[in-house]
Amino acid sequence: MEYYQLNHSNLIDYLQSLPAVQQRFSSFDNLDVKEINDGNMNFAFVVTNKQDPNQSVFVKQAPPYIKVMGEQWPLTRQRMTAEINALHYQSSVCPEMVPEVYYQSEALSVVIMQNLSKHAILRTELIQARYLPRLAEDLSTFLAETLFYSSGFALSSGDKKAMVSKSCNQDMCQITEDFVFTYPFEHHEMNDYNPALPQSVIDSIQKNPTVRAQVAEMKYIFMNKPEALLHGDLHTGSVMVNEQQTFVIDPEFSFAGPMGFDIGALIANLYINYFSHAHRKSAESVNYSQWLLETIDQLWYKFEEKFLCLWSEHELKQEQTFMGKDLSGDSHQTFRQVFMQQLLNESLGFAACKIIRRILGVAKVADFMQFEDNTLRAKLETQALKMATTILVNRQSFKNIADVNKLAGVISSETVFNV
């Protein structure tokens, strides 16, 4: 089938032609088509049976350009192939946290899936200070399972290389290389600074050779360490939640990359949200800020525990270990500690880059943008930037996440500049 663009007038006919979608609706006579304008890259529609709103599907299609920019910004449809592959992989290891895919077509770059109508975007919930008791538990499961099972600890050497070859997603990686690791640090014309953010604060990053060298190192790791199949854009806008369930969506940036990039993305966005709350002195805000730090703590420790558990179980089952027989009885343990320490360090490095790019780069987050008072926003951004540069430059020396949380607490209570 040749590619064509789905729209309000042809979508229902298309859906009705697909057996996998036919069974989702008792009738196609009274469907409501609503275009969703959240995303920047792709077209998205929710199609609902007006007679029974429980009957609905979510349709996502990648055009051969960046949707919000228009046809003069071409972008290959490779990203939808990557998303389809990622959804299949993720649901094979972690089905309860990935929307069910009903139908996909690489030719049309379309995927038709479960409509998460009873869930809200995590970022929005965090901004509204909602407690989500399952969050750390669920996201740590998602990270542990998706990262472990696509790693060289679980896959054979050959299968791992095949996964890497298949999971390049080069156009989307190029976007990340530019917009996360390069432009925000070089005073690029595409950057967007809060006018109230002092130039000295911007310079303390862009003109700091230590920071710049560390960011370049993280960029190099991003480009040269395909250790697992990542989500690739795991910020709090890519998670949908309610009190009972957590879903991870939108893996269009998925590629074979460093595990710390997914972990760091989540941590970064949780710290960003933390700084948006921690300046408020009400008991509610203090409690919520505390809950956020606990969530970060739990996210890392539960991830670590689950990943190590999967690793041990897998090696026990395979009767074969990555490093070979453990003749002293404590070599496995030593390697696993070294590995986890290294992963924490890289996660912090990536988290730092992700925090900085959300403040100096073009892509902003509502956690900070909600503040109409630019001076207040600049104060919070400055705290977050200080957090980012500190964990970036000292990432080798943090031995646990509790110390990182302590640092966040100290920074949020400091007066970073007079307002």
Next chain:
Amino acid sequence: MEYYQLNHSNLIDYLQSLPAVQQRFSSFDNLDVKEINDGNMNFAFVVTNKQDPNQSVFVKQAPPYIKVMGEQWPLTRQRMTAEINALHYQSSVCPEMVPEVYYQSEALSVVIMQNLSKHAILRTELIQARYLPRLAEDLSTFLAETLFYSSGFALSSGDKKAMVSKSCNQDMCQITEDFVFTYPFEHHEMNDYNPALPQSVIDSIQKNPTVRAQVAEMKYIFMNKPEALLHGDLHTGSVMVNEQQTFVIDPEFSFAGPMGFDIGALIANLYINYFSHAHRKSAESVNYSQWLLETIDQLWYKFEEKFLCLWSEHELKQEQTFMGKDLSGDSHQTFRQVFMQQLLNESLGFAACKIIRRILGVAKVADFMQFEDNTLRAKLETQALKMATTILVNRQSFKNIADVNKLAGVISSETVFNV
């Protein structure tokens, strides 16, 4: 063309059918075919015109098994495709150091190339204490050019990913994973220990959790860091020399991997050779040992200088830099230092694994095997193992190669055990 095996009876007919080979010989009436039995993996022949010995070609063919083991040890012919790709890449960036390829066939897994009749294997020359004035200069050029031009500093992000996808060579990588990074460390049945090597020395590696964890870390880097197109087996048996020229041969292990693996392989084999000379007290041996250390020193420094020079020149020409614009004027420099320090550390880690595997693993080297006195051999092996574990465990703290050389000097002058 379907695969068939070349042998004494069909080789000349085959060569005569190839226009690219026809022009190498004035006549096919008086050719001498000599099978070369140096290699373990592949068949090799030198074909020479008896009337004019300057007319000769080298023919290498990969059978679908390991040659020395026979058909019951199957191995895909992928390795010859990898070798052909590597020879083409290497000669595109460093033509003066790679044998000229006259003809290749993936279908027959055969390559026909320049016969290096006036060159000797570097390992043999080093064992015989021959001075090779061009060695450090040439090998540093080979490393700098092949590693730089296949890295993400030279290739576009997309071309880099395409190179990685194409350069898996998974069967050969599996062999390295097993025989370099696993078996020698776990007391595997395929290992082969010098009977005079004390069990305590073997245990000090195999039962040392710090050493084992560091080796596992190097194995993980080997499997998860496709930063450049490597030779993949760059020991001193893969280099042919005379006083005027240096050639690098046999890239059948070539794959997209960590730069330090090629650098480390050379360094490892030069240190192995060093320990085979340094126990001798004659002025000649003292001088030669000194020359070896100077060669290692020069190899690293010249490599570093050339790599950095290629990097600067490339970025100047492209008017684009890996890390983005340098706003402070010293950020590039800082990143390059960080990068080179990291590369030295990884090179030392890989060198350590390579030294150990040549002593505890199945594949031995003549540098040590030349000694019929097992006790003397065990003494030298123990020195080399001590060197290896020290540089492995402390690889982060070596800031320059001179300190590594100092360590070699100290260890070679110690009595490691009573003989």
